Amino acid sequence: MLNKSKNMKSLTKSIIKLSVIVGLMQSNLVLAKDYLVKNQSEYKKASKKLEAGDKVILANGTWKNFEVVFQGQGSENQPITLQAETKGEVFLTGNSNLRLSGEYLVVSGLVFKDGYSPTSEVISFRRNKENLANHSRVTEVVIDNFSNPDKYDQDKWVVMYGKHNRFDHSYLAGKRNAGVTMTVRLNSEDSQENYHRIDHNYFGPRPILGSNGGETLRIGTSHYSLTNSFTTIENNYFDRCDGEVEIISNKSGKNKIVNNVFYESRGTLTLRHGNGNLVEGNVFFGNGKDHTGGIRVINADQIIRNNYMEGLTGYRFGSGLTVMNGVPNSSINRYHQVNNALITNNSLINVDHIQLAAGSDAERSAAPINSKFQNNLIVHNENKDGFTLFDDISGINFSANQLHNVNKPTISSGFKSANVELKRASNGLLYPVDETFAKMGIDKSVSPITKAEVGPSWYAKKEPLVQFDSGKTITVYPGEDALIDAVKTANDGDVIYLTPGQYTVSKTLFLTKVLTFKGDKDKVDVVFQRKTLFTIEDKGSLKISGLNISGKEAPDSAGNVLISNTKLPTIYNFRLEILDSKISDLDVNHSFHVFDSGYRAFADEIVIKNSQFTNITGDILRLNKELDDLGIYNAEYVTLDNNVFRDVEGTIANLYRGGTDESTFGPHFIMTNNKLKQVGNGKRNKSKAVMTIHGAQVTNIENNVFSMTPAIVINHTVGEPQTVIKNNTFDQATEINVVELNVDGPHTAILENNSFKKTTSK
Structure with a gap:
């Protein structure tokens, strides 16, 4: 009886504690407020008193010359939210931008168009150098042709600072002036080893810039390239991103670039600086377009695994697969030697050029070392392997790679040649019909993301050009x-x-x-x-x-x-x-x-x-x-x-x-x-x-x-x-x-x- 009484008392105390916790939670939920604001003055007034769980709702319409500062201290379960009254019906025009600082902030549903940022960034995950955003998310946001009219006045559309932030399901298209479309900065300790996530975005057509400075996505800079970022770039769609030779410019370490699709984009996914990055499950559809490329490998400990490349015409630094030469004792901003690269189980279908020890010259004389090229499938309609060798490749071990009907392979060891018949599977990729080759190239489990699955569902993905003779x-x-x-x-x-x-x-x-x-x-x-x-x-x-x-x-x-x-x-x-x-x-x-x-x-x-x-x-x-x-x-x-x-x-x-x-x-x-x-x-x-x-x-x-x-x-x-x-x-x-x-x-x-x-x- 005594034990039973003790148990009852303990149960009663637990129930009381639980009731208190639930009550506190309900109290907090009751305190959270929604602010519908109709002009900049109302927004500024509301933004000064935001607390965890609050929402600021921008009224539908056009907000011209609006420099939004969104800051506050939310929590994991009760973020502070800035959102459109109706997604896609709030337009920030003229000289407008957005800066976030604080913890657990969420922004959604806004459209930037018909203008450009008065500063160097359209969306920034910081208010200033001292006040960054962490654990924050920008989702379902549009930046459409929001370009500085001075073509060579550089700016950036989205810049991620801080740590544990996410940018997803957004639309970025039509950047016409110089400057990377989106970038991750590691310029302070508070932004390093950041574990950001960039996913399910539509990186729409970016026209040829006609100079350097037209990258679509950059992670880090050369100055901090030996620092790890731990950023994940996954399930994004890069549609005709033609700005310059680097579509993605990776300039930091320990990043994951996985399951992205590159459609008819001129240039390459470039591991320009930084070590220990993973490039896996990416799909490149060139469709024979000029200068379409795949992956360019530089630096140490890179893993290039289970990627699919088809119909790529690019050469030199823009080829389907490029392994670079490095500079001996390279400075941080030049070319570090390729060391311990693993290039495995990739499919290269009708890829015109695979270039090894590329860029070899008097300065770039350090050929790749301690690297492996294995289990890759290379099939070309012209019965060629596409390899060009610019220097010593003895530092790359070739094994168990499969070619299609190549009589005289460029590289004698590590390659077998046979007739490889291909058939397109339900995921849109080509695979060998003969199960003998099943272990070669990309895995059948890869499911390339489609254009319809990325970006905001409510914003149409427009064609970039009006064609001649297409009207009345x-x-x-x-x-x-x-x-x-x-x-x-x-x-x-x-x-x-x-x-x-x-x-x-x-x-x-x-x-x-x-x-x-x-x-x-x-x-x-x-x-x-x-x-x-x-x-x-x-x-x-x-x-x-x-x-x-x-x-x-x-x-x-x-x-x-x-x-x-x-x-x-x-x-x-x-x-x-x-x-x-x-x-x-x-x-x-x-x-x-x-x-x-x-x-x-x-x-x-x-x-x-x-x-x-x-x-x-x-x-x-x-x-x-x-x-x-x-x-x-x-x-x-x-x-x-x-x-x-x-x-x-x-x-x-x-x-x-x-x-x-x-x-x-x-x-x-x-x-x-x-x-x-x-x-x-x-x-x-x-x-x-x-x-x-x-x-x-x-x-x-x-x-x-x-x-x-x-x-x-x-x-x-x-x-x-x-x-x-x-x-x-x-x-x-x-x-x-x-x-x-x-x-x-x-x-x-x-x-x-x-x-x-x-x-x-x-």
């Missing part, structure tokens, strides 16, 4: 202001169709839209009376098809131009196409150019095909405005195909990319099947060249006829420029001049089967 057709007839009026009423993607006849244009056509001007070939004549016919401004792109354009009525002044960019720097890349057209009589005065790029303007592509250019006193393409030698240039792809150029006093192209930076893939200059006669001989052509291509990474000049033209000048600067000049006819034309400006020794251009004659026909 606007038919115009010869008459005063016909084209001017059509431009005013047209929308992006529209075609302005010119019916047969002559059009006289009395004003410059300023383009802020993607427009096509089209006519039936040889039936439409256009003359213009201003210094410039077309000016491409921000958001504008131009396609000309089937027009005869004459400059005979342009003002009698030097320096006229048919097409130009606005004189102000632009943030949006543009496109220019001239097809099946005739451009003539740009000769009322000297230096009358066809296209003259603006300073800090950038073309994704310039295409000129099946067209004729005659009687021109200036240049065809002036792409030479970036003379500050910072690795910046004016066009990524320039294509001239099947054109006739006759009596052009200036150059066909003056293309310039200066500096020594290696973070870009371009420019690309492609010139095929053209006929040139009396081009480049004008007295104001100071270059004394038919073209000057300076710093291009890819140059192809093939099957052209040059009659009575001066020299072709190609200047190789940095990287490993690929120059091919072959099957051309030179009739009373001077030499091909290829110069290596930064490397001793003979040039690396391929000059083949070019024919030189001393006479020319009339």
Whole structure:
């Protein structure tokens, strides 16, 4: 009885204690408040009295020039929340940003667009250097084209400081100015060994920047690269992230980069600095797009396991799989030697290039050591293995790797070759049909995340570009202001169709839209009376098809131009196409150019095909405005195909990319099947060249006829420029001049089967 009485008393005490705890919890829950705020003044008032469990709700609508400071001390079970009244219906515009500091904070449902941050960060997990955020979460947030209008004024969209923070299910797309899209900083002890998590985000299209500084995600910096971060990057979707050669730039240790998808993204997941990182279960779909890459390995103790790479075309530092050479006794910001890398069970399907000991030169002379390359599956439709060896690879042990029908493997030991038939599984990946190869390559358990599974479900994932000819057709007839009026009423993607006849244009056509001007070939004549016919401004792109354009009525002044960019720097890349057209009589005065790029303007592509250019006193393409030698240039792809150029006093192209930076893939200059006669001989052509291509990474000049033209000048600067000049006819034309400006020794251009004659026909 005594024991029973004691037990009853003990039970009673426990019940009382439990009741007190429940009561306290209920009391705390009752005290938590919701604040619906409708303007910045109300927000500031509410933000000063936030306690654990409170919610601040921003009313639906547009909040312009709102610099949000969100701080407080929440708890694990009762975080402090900042949220939209309705997800996706609260817009922060103009000069707006968000800073968090404190513990257990949650932000959700906001959209940043139509503006840019007045500071260097749009979303920052700190208020200042002393006040960081920890155990906090930003989820379902959108940053859409929220770019500084000064293209080379760097900022960052999301910066993580502190520890144990999470950024997830968000949308980041359209960053057009310099600076990494998202980064993790380790610049103080309070932000190191942080255990952040970055997951289920949509990293949408990032256009080519045209210089260094266009990474999508960076973890750490070189200064703290020997420090561990313990950040996890998982289940994110990188969609056409083309900013520069590094999509993810890992610059710290002990990170996990797992189960991400890279779709048609130019560049690589780069282990640039830091040791002991895990790269596992990632999927790369290149689909044959130019410069699509996979994984680049540098430093010590890296594990690259169970990754899938398909349809990748990249080479050099952007190849499907690159293992770098290091610098002996490297400084912290250069290239540490690859040591103890494990590269295992990866599938490389139709990967054009696998590069080992890449970057080998007088400085980068430390080849990989103590490393393993095993159980990898390499299948290519062209029955090749794709390997290029740049230095000693004896420090890599190769074992149990499988090739597909390669008669003479580049590496003799550690590889078997057989017919490997593949079949696409329900997860979208290719696997061997024969179970003999089941242990080779990626595991069948991998389930690539889809675009639909990432980002906020309530925000549409938009296409980055409006395509030419994708809108309606606007038919115009010869008459005063016909084209001017059509431009005013047209929308992006529209075609302005010119019916047969002559059009006289009395004003410059300023383009802020993607427009096509089209006519039936040889039936439409256009003359213009201003210094410039077309000016491409921000958001504008131009396609000309089937027009005869004459400059005979342009003002009698030097320096006229048919097409130009606005004189102000632009943030949006543009496109220019001239097809099946005739451009003539740009000769009322000297230096009358066809296209003259603006300073800090950038073309994704310039295409000129099946067209004729005659009687021109200036240049065809002036792409030479970036003379500050910072690795910046004016066009990524320039294509001239099947054109006739006759009596052009200036150059066909003056293309310039200066500096020594290696973070870009371009420019690309492609010139095929053209006929040139009396081009480049004008007295104001100071270059004394038919073209000057300076710093291009890819140059192809093939099957052209040059009659009575001066020299072709190609200047190789940095990287490993690929120059091919072959099957051309030179009739009373001077030499091909290829110069290596930064490397001793003979040039690396391929000059083949070019024919030189001393006479020319009339």
